[in-house]
Amino acid sequence: MTLVEIRTRSPEKTQVVGRAIGENARAGDLILLEGELGAGKTCLTQGILWGLGGNEYARSPTFVLMAQYAARLTLHHVDLYRIESAIEAAELGLDEVVSGDGVTVVEWADRAGGMFEGQGLRIRLALVTESTRSLTLSTTDVRYSSAIEAARLAERDGS
C-alpha cells in the first residue's frame, strides 16, 4: 500500500500535478477521484489530459456520464455525480472501458460502491483553504509508482 499526500496552492498547480500523472500513464490505467464539489477533480483531470498530450478542455460530463478525449492514449472521463445508485454504475459497462487501451478517470468514484475495490490509483481531494487543496494518492498496485513519484516531484517544483 502506497499513500502519499500532496498539497497544491492554485488550480494551475493541481493541473501541473495532473499533467505529471498523465505523462506517466499507461494503457489500462484507472484513476479514481473522490472529493466534494469544487475539490478539484475536474481540474486535475484537465492536467491529466494535457499530460497525455491532449489539447482539449476537459469539463465534467454533465448530461452524459462519460466523455472521450483523443490523446496519446484515449482519455475516458467518467463522472458518477448524477448516478442514483451503485447498481446504475455497474450497468454502465465501465469494466469494458477500463480494460481497453485508454486511460480512465472516474470522478465521484466512491459512488460506484465496491466496484473498483482494490483497483486503480485512488486520489482523494479535499479543500484546505479557498486556494489550497490536499490530494491523497493511494494504491496497492505498483504500476502507479512512476506516476506517484512524478506527482511528488511536480509538487516540489517551483511552478
Ligand SMILES: Nc1ncnc2c1ncn2[C@@H]1O[C@H](COP(=O)(O)OP(=O)(O)O)[C@@H](O)[C@H]1O
Ligand atoms: N489548489 C486548487 N486546485 C484545484 N482547484 C482549485 C484550487 N484552488 C482553487 N480551486 C478552484 O476550485 C474549483 C475546482 O473545481 P473542479 O475542478 O470543477 O472541482 P470538482 O470537479 O471536484 O467539482 C475551481 O473553481 C478552481 O478554480
Ligand SMILES: [Mg+2]
Ligand atoms: Mg467535476
